[in-house]
Amino acid sequence: MNTTVVGVNRPEAVPRWQTEQPIALVDLLDRVLAGGVVIAGDVTLSIAGIDLVQVSLRALITSLGGESDPLRPR
Amino acid sequence: MTEHTGLWLYAVADDLPPGPVTCPAGIDDAPVEAVVHDGMAAIVSPVDLDRFGEEALARRLEDLDWLAETARRHHTVIDAVHHLGTTIPMRLATVYSARDRVTRLLIDQRELLRRAVDTVSGHTEWGVKAYATAPSPPAVAAGTAESGASYLRRRRDELAGRDAVRQEVFDAAQRVFHELGRLSAARRRHRPQDASLSGRGEPMLLNASFLVDDTEQDTFTKAMATLTADHPQLELQLSGPWPPYSFAGLAVEP
Numbered sequence: 001m002n003t004t005v006v007g008v009n010r011p012e013a014v015p016r017w018q019t020e021q022p023i024a025l026v027d028l029l030d031r032v033l034a035g036g037v038v039i040a041g042d043v044t045l046s047i048a049g050i051d052l053v054q055v056s057l058r059a060l061i062t063s064l065g066g067e068s069d070p071l072r073p074r
Numbered sequence: 075m076t077e078h079t080g081l082w083l084y085a086v087a088d089d090l091p092p093g094p095v096t097c098p099a100g101i102d103d104a105p106v107e108a109v110v111h112d113g114m115a116a117i118v119s120p121v122d123l124d125r126f127g128e129e130a131l132a133r134r135l136e137d138l139d140w141l142a143e144t145a146r147r148h149h150t151v152i153d154a155v156h157h158l159g160t161t162i163p164m165r166l167a168t169v170y171s172a173r174d175r176v177t178r179l180l181i182d183q184r185e186l187l188r189r190a191v192d193t194v195s196g197h198t199e200w201g202v203k204a205y206a207t208a209p210s211p212p213a214v215a216a217g218t219a220e221s222g223a224s225y226l227r228r229r230r231d232e233l234a235g236r237d238a239v240r241q242e243v244f245d246a247a248q249r250v251f252h253e254l255g256r257l258s259a260a261r262r263r264h265r266p267q268d269a270s271l272s273g274r275g276e277p278m279l280l281n282a283s284f285l286v287d288d289t290e291q292d293t294f295t296k297a298m299a300t301l302t303a304d305h306p307q308l309e310l311q312l313s314g315p316w317p318p319y320s321f322a323g324l325a326v327e328p
Contacts, residue, residue, distance in 0.1 A: 023313070024313075025145070025146075026267050026271045026272060027201060027313055028145050029145055030201075030267070030281065031163075031283075031316060032145045032319065033165070035163065035283075035319030036165035036166070036323060037086075037162055037163070037186075037187075037190060037322050038165045038323060039083075039165075039179065039183060041080075041167075042170055043080050043123065043128055043169040043170060044127075044167050045128065046132075047131060047132060047135075047167045048165070048168070050132070050135075052165070055135045055136060056135070056138075057268075057271075058136055059135070059136050059137060059138040059141050060138060060271055062136070
């Protein structure tokens with residue numbers, strides 16, 4: 001193991017405005033479900049192939065009572 | 075690790091300080107640790123495979139309360155690690171059966187992970203959403219007697235005007251996307267959030283992420299302020315800084 005430590009490469013000057021607000025769940029789901037690197041875990045091989053955004057929308061619709069359907073064609 | 079314990083993978087990080095990872099607890103309050111190989115650290119925490127196996131996960135992903143809690147925990151860990159070194163977030167629900175499988179990932183995917191690190195190192199992700207501000211209602215004199223033909227003509231003009239306004243705000247949102255894109259190393263559109271999810275009446279015109287060089291942060295936020303002032307017909311919302319969720323995958327996707 002040859003861990004090299006170059007230190008933190010994020011300057012403190014990065015503006016922090018609006019970060020005081022709690023993160024909206026929809027914004028978070030946009031990123032954790034449609035972003036990130038997709039590598040299949042050996043336990044969750046097939047989940048890597050699922051469109052998790054569709055899954056989360058189904059969960060959101062159910063929670064909203066199912067009257068409006070975000071998946072409808074526009 | 076027992077037979078029924080797996081490892082939830084949050085992220086792979088480069089250049090972490092040596093020693094234990096300083097980080098809040100992970101999913102199910104489990105302690106977070108790093109599996110390190112050749113300078114790359116896989117950030118993991120143990121999970122019960124009876125509840126985090128493939129079948130159980132596929133089912134629970136449809137449960138909003140569970141999804142919300144899991145997504146927040148996943149993000150909390152990634153965000154903490156993101157402040158320690160260059161971080162490649164993994165998509166939710168990447169689970170391994172054993173530690174040596176995680177090490178194997180670091181070995182087998184080294185090239186790909188290295189490319190992702192090169193893409194996002196020294197950059198920050200910002201989110202920008204745009205909505206139309208409520209248009210002012212057309213001025214119609216109240217109580218004015220109006221002929222049928224005049225009504226039809228006015229109605230037709232009104233509808234045409236509304237279409238033109240809609241097109242105009244849509245074009246303005248695209249200009250914002252291109253202007254901010256010019257100041258960014260990379261940009262990406264997310265699908266617009268549905269009105270029922272965003273909690274807003276007006277449709278979302280833009281839902282985008284920008285990967286901004288850390289030396290260009292000031293320029294970027296100043297441009298946001300200028301674009302906001304120049305486009306009164308738009309409401310712009312900035313979110314972030316985010317770990318590079320929307321861009322770490324770019325180096326990987328075909």
